[in-house]
Amino acid sequence: MTALELVDIGANLTHESFRADFDAVLARARAHGATQILVTGASAGGSRAALALALAHPGFLYATAGVHPHHAHEYDEATDALLRELSAQPQVKAVGETGLDYFRNYSPHAAQIDAFERQLQVAIDSGKPLFLHQRDAHADFIACLDRVRDRICRAVVHCFTGERAELIDYLDRGCHIGITGWICDERRGQHLRELVRLIPADRLMIETDAPYLLPRDLVPKPSHRRNEPMYLAHVCAAVAAARGEDAGLIAQITSRNARAFFALDA
Numbered sequence: 001m002t003a004l005e006l007v008d009i010g011a012n013l014t015h016e017s018f019r020a021d022f023d024a025v026l027a028r029a030r031a032h033g034a035t036q037i038l039v040t041g042a043s044a045g046g047s048r049a050a051l052a053l054a055l056a057h058p059g060f061l062y063a064t065a066g067v068h069p070h071h072a073h074e075y076d077e078a079t080d081a082l083l084r085e086l087s088a089q090p091q092v093k094a095v096g097e098t099g100l101d102y103f104r105n106y107s108p109h110a111a112q113i114d115a116f117e118r119q120l121q122v123a124i125d126s127g128k129p130l131f132l133h134q135r136d137a138h139a140d141f142i143a144c145l146d147r148v149r150d151r152i153c154r155a156v157v158h159c160f161t162g163e164r165a166e167l168i169d170y171l172d173r174g175c176h177i178g179i180t181g182w183i184c185d186e187r188r189g190q191h192l193r194e195l196v197r198l199i200p201a202d203r204l205m206i207e208t209d210a211p212y213l214l215p216r217d218l219v220p221k222p223s224h225r226r227n228e229p230m231y232l233a234h235v236c237a238a239v240a241a242a243r244g245e246d247a248g249l250i251a252q253i254t255s256r257n258a259r260a261f262f263a264l265d266a
């Protein structure tokens with residue numbers, strides 16, 4: 001596995017669970033092939049912190065700047081101004097995580113749609129691609145995207161876990177697709193093993209979504225529940241197995257896609 005070169009397009013490395021052993025987490029990530037990691041910004045403070053990590057680890061860590069739908073009720077003028085400031089920074093490679101989440105509904109739908117639309121506009125104005133989240137909100141999500149479709153450059157639907165029709169809707173709109181260790185879940189990830197074959201090679205990317213979504217089929221099973229970027233190689237292998245392709249090939253194409261999509265250093 002160590003020969004693979006992988007890009008993790010979504011890791012929540014500003015999460016408090018990484019505070020105690022952050023350097024060790026990065027060292028393990030590198031030892032398991034992660035050459036570049038996008039640190040997800042999911043709130044105003046989190047986006048600031050993600051940029052700080054990117055600045056401290058140039059060429060290895062990069063940031064996104066956005067407000068997750070869970071935090072949509074916090075989105076105000078100051079947040080909008082901050083995201084505009086952050087998205088102008090060269091180390092900030094995408095606007096997001098933004099989108100809609102009607103599964104948890106931590107913010108009311110109207111607030112989620114408003115924060116999503118404002119971040120779509122930040123992406124349009126900054127020219128940066130979009131890092132998108134959608135759960136149980138497909139119709140509204142597509143409606144928002146369609147209103148700006150000809151003005152955004154690139155978009156990735158991260159942590160895709162949906163059904164076939166949703167995937168087709170994203171692919172029809174030119175979206176890239178991010179696959180996490182959800183595909184390793186024998187209870188709820190089975191359908192993804194079929195659907196991942198439908199993703200064109202030039203629009204497939206992989207991610208851990210660490211510290212969430214620890215792959216359920218790791219052997220030996222870790223004693224903890226925390227996911228980390230070192231397990232991206234495991235996600236890569238699962239995607240490769242599902243597509244009937246070589247893990248080396250999946251590493252190569254997903255890394256190439258990620259570097260082009262996020263305009264990372266070569």
Ligand SMILES: [Zn+2]
Nearest residue numbers: 097133158159
């Ligand atoms: Zn998400």
